[in-house]
Amino acid sequence: QQQVKQSPQSLIVQKGGISIINCAYENTAFDYFPWYQQFPGKGPALLIAIRPDVSEKKEGRFTISFNKSAKQFSLHIMDSQPGDSATYFCAAISSGNTPLVFGKGTRLSVIA
Amino acid sequence: DGGITQSPKYLFRKEGQNVTLSCEQNLNHDAMYWYRQDPGQGLRLIYYSQIVNDFQKGDIAEGYSVSREKKESFPLTVTSAQKNPTAFYLCASSLYSEAFFGQGTRLTVV
Numbered sequence: 001q002q003q004v005k006q007s008p009q010s011l012i013v014q015k016g017g018i019s020i021i022n023c024a025y026e027n028t029a030f031d032y033f034p035w036y037q038q039f040p041g042k043g044p045a046l047l048i049a050i051r052p053d054v055s056e057k058k059e060g061r062f063t064i065s066f067n068k069s070a071k072q073f074s075l076h077i078m079d080s081q082p083g084d085s086a087t088y089f090c091a092a093i094s095s096g097n098t099p100l101v102f103g104k105g106t107r108l109s110v111i112a
Numbered sequence: 113d114g115g116i117t118q119s120p121k122y123l124f125r126k127e128g129q130n131v132t133l134s135c136e137q138n139l140n141h142d143a144m145y146w147y148r149q150d151p152g153q154g155l156r157l158i159y160y161s162q163i164v165n166d167f168q169k170g171d172i173a174e175g176y177s178v179s180r181e182k183k184e185s186f187p188l189t190v191t192s193a194q195k196n197p198t199a200f201y202l203c204a205s206s207l208y209s210e211a212f213f214g215q216g217t218r219l220t221v222v
Binding site for chain 2: 045
């Protein structure tokens, strides 16, 4: 049973456009929602994260929107650049050193 | 320079062989994890350890084994019982909720 569902599987965006990736979760015990960015042949790197007590968090061009009642959260990449082309994973975790549960990833391609 | 070091970067295994992937961290994190990544499958949890000398099976533990004798080290052995071991293997460690990943080991069966 997949606990975090991510969409779309792949995304093509024009340079300067907005990239939007969505995730939905089932377990209401989750209390930390990070996004990871992965380039080919590399390990994922933490990009931005949010806790459910806030509805939005912004860091530079990256914004997480969080809807607790709908159990959904999304990543928005403003002014998308070719260097943003990577695979993005949403994840969720409940408190403590329990393992992260990952979505299946979105492959983003930003074209000039 | 703190971080997680995985070695080797590339590993080739013959049929019927056991191989061990190394993962070392100097972040002083209690918890460590092994994930397997296949195209279109995301990251699937193999094993995790929250404290030295203790570890738990993840979703796809069959054909794998681990040990956690030291806080810094969490090696993964891919045994001959793992029928489809070709994949990208990622090690991670965490303090509370924030997890950090190594650069991965790509294992190929030849």
